[in-house]
Amino acid sequence: MSDVINALIKTLGEDCVFTGEAISQRATSYWNHAPTTALALLKPRTTAQVSQALATCNTHRQPVVTHGGLTGCVQGADAHPEEIIISLERMNRIEHIDRNSGTATVEAGVILEVLQNSVAEQGLLFPLDLGARGSCTIGGNIATNAGGINVLRYGMMRNLVLGLEVVTADGTVLTSMNQMLKNNAGYDIKQLFIGSEGTLGIVTRAVLKLFPQPTSCNTALVAMDSFDKVTALLNNLQRDLAGTLSAYEVMWGEYFRGVTGDNGHRPPMRRDYPFYVVVEAEGADAEADAVRFERLLEMAFEKEMIIDAVIPKSESERREVWNIREDFEVILPGFLYDVSLPISSMGLYMEKVHAGIKRKWPQGECFALGHIADGNLHLFTRPNTKGDWHLESDKIVYAPLQELGGSVSAEHGIGTEKIRWLPSSRTREEISMMRLLKTTLDPCNLLNPGRVIPA
Numbered sequence: 323m324s325d326v327i328n329a330l331i332k333t334l335g336e337d338c339v340f341t342g343e344a345i346s347q348r349a350t351s352y353w354n355h356a357p358t359t360a361l362a363l364l365k366p367r368t369t370a371q372v373s374q375a376l377a378t379c380n381t382h383r384q385p386v387v388t389h390g391g392l393t394g395c396v397q398g399a400d401a402h403p404e405e406i407i408i409s410l411e412r413m414n415r416i417e418h419i420d421r422n423s424g425t426a427t428v429e430a431g432v433i434l435e436v437l438q439n440s441v442a443e444q445g446l447l448f449p450l451d452l453g454a455r456g457s458c459t460i461g462g463n464i465a466t467n468a469g470g471i472n473v474l475r476y477g478m479m480r481n482l483v484l485g486l487e488v489v490t491a492d493g494t495v496l497t498s499m500n501q502m503l504k505n506n507a508g509y510d511i512k513q514l515f516i517g518s519e520g521t522l523g524i525v526t527r528a529v530l531k532l533f534p535q536p537t538s539c540n541t542a543l544v545a546m547d548s549f550d551k552v553t554a555l556l557n558n559l560q561r562d563l564a565g566t567l568s569a570y571e572v573m574w575g576e577y578f579r580g581v582t583g584d585n586g587h588r589p590p591m592r593r594d595y596p597f598y599v600v601v602e603a604e605g606a607d608a609e610a611d612a613v614r615f616e617r618l619l620e621m622a623f624e625k626e627m628i629i630d631a632v633i634p635k636s637e638s639e640r641r642e643v644w645n646i647r648e649d650f651e652v653i654l655p656g657f658l659y660d661v662s663l664p665i666s667s668m669g670l671y672m673e674k675v676h677a678g679i680k681r682k683w684p685q686g687e688c689f690a691l692g693h694i695a696d697g698n699l700h701l702f703t704r705p706n707t708k709g710d711w712h713l714e715s716d717k718i719v720y721a722p723l724q725e726l727g728g729s730v731s732a733e734h735g736i737g738t739e740k741i742r743w744l745p746s747s748r749t750r751e752e753i754s755m756m757r758l759l760k761t762t763l764d765p766c767n768l769l770n771p772g773r774v775i776p777a
């Protein structure tokens with residue numbers, strides 16, 4: 323056994339340090355089921371143990387990779403054989419829910435859905451929501467600055483974190499468990515760690531912002547025949563629903579047809595429309611909210627903005643609609659993208675990508691959907707021809723972004739998968755500043771090395 327593993331066992335105890343089968347039985351990630359390979363797997367129970375683990379690894383110049391729920395989409399948590407994994411899975415306590423100040427204090431390993439359900443029992447809402455809610459962790463959500471389906475109303479994870487505790491590469495514990503909305507006493511250091519994908523520190527605890535649980539929820543699946551109408555309806559609903567619009571999730575026709583039908587979900591309406599949108603509004607007056615919601619959809623129908631609509635009449639019907647939006651397994655395997663660009667350029671962008679795919683692979687397909695109110699599109703490309711086409715597909719998807727002022731990552735981050743594309747979304751000066759921050763906080767390059775910042 324190597325010196326560093328012996329030192330870790332001595333510091334943390336045998337019940338925190340795992341080798342052999344305990345590692346290989348873990349799948350690499352949600353996306354890659356190959357066995358994990360790493361030098362060791364650490365499962366600390368406290369911030370103090372995370373600090374001891376990092377101090378020991380720092381002494382031995384031992385690289386580490388942090389594990390949350392392993393649902394990240396850019397291979398940032400995929401362990402390399404020479405790395406030691408630090409998993410936050412045992413640090414999964416909801417420490418305190420404060421109804422008066424609307425905050426939850428949690429450890430980083432808490433599963434998102436567990437937190438959502440716990441605060442709901444107290445009439446409160448933690449609004450971050452995404453398809454991986456049953457597996458992803460709060461620490462992972464913070465590290466990736468996760469977005470999801472409610473960003474248009476509540477913002478990304480960055481907007482929902484009031485306080486943070488982080489352990490840096492040498493084991494320093496930086497406790498900044500602020501509870502207040504306002505605190506301008508110097509730099510807001512927590513924001514540096516949010517979205518840094520584990521390259522600057524390990525998140526161990528956080529104070530999160532809660533909201534009152536809405537008492538009404540109105541959902542519809544609507545169909546439209548042009549992207550211009552999709553954006554026009556969004557503008558109208560944002561104005562007329564007076565801030566209660568919580569989701570506006572667009573699916574291009576190819577995506578809807580790909581995930582419904584014989585091998586997929588039951589389609590609640592015809593499958594040959596060009597665009598489908600899941601619209602959801604949450605409010606505080608069940609009766610009045612439902613009347614207003616349905617009246618606005620009727621008006622959109624009369625103005626020929628929408629051509630078909632289904633309003634779920636039960637929670638299970640609502641879930642069926644959302645499953646079509648969230649459950650994309652049926653169209654896999656494919657290459658997944660997460661780009662952002664101004665809404666006004668999205669129609670043109672999709673035409674360019676479609677044309678590029680067809681030019682390269684006449685049998686190829688492209689399935690698109692997105693949180694368009696946030697300027698965020700997800701694409702799955704499928705060349706439908708043998709060969710490793712990832713790089714070619716990347717070129718087609720990323721090429722039009724620069725001229726349209728877009729970004730290669732709206733919410734999934736860079737990890738290792740998009741590292742070569744970072745310079746197309748950030749200036750040389752921005753990347754130099756990222757390097758400077760990394761070398762200042764992690765001079766030996768031990769935290770998630772090789773992720774986010776190009777060598």
Ligand SMILES: Cc1cc2nc3c(=O)[nH]c(=O)nc-3n(C[C@H](O)[C@H](O)[C@H](O)COP(=O)(O)OP(=O)(O)OC[C@H]3O[C@@H](n4cnc5c(N)ncnc54)[C@H](O)[C@@H]3O)c2cc1C
Pocket residue numbers: 352387388389390391392393394395398399410430451452453454457458459460461462463464465466467468469470471519520521523524525526733734737770773
């Ligand atoms: C079905 C599905 C739907 C998804 N939908 C969305 C979506 O709508 N919006 C969205 O933003 N993402 C989405 N994702 C991506 C993913 O769920 C998020 O990136 C999530 O925030 C990752 O959390 P995790 O706990 O699984 O992190 P992991 O995958 O374990 O880690 C992700 C990165 O964060 C680092 N990390 C993890 N925990 C910590 C910590 N405590 N401290 C420091 N670094 C840490 C890891 O090293 C890695 O670099 C989806 C994924 C799936 C599978």
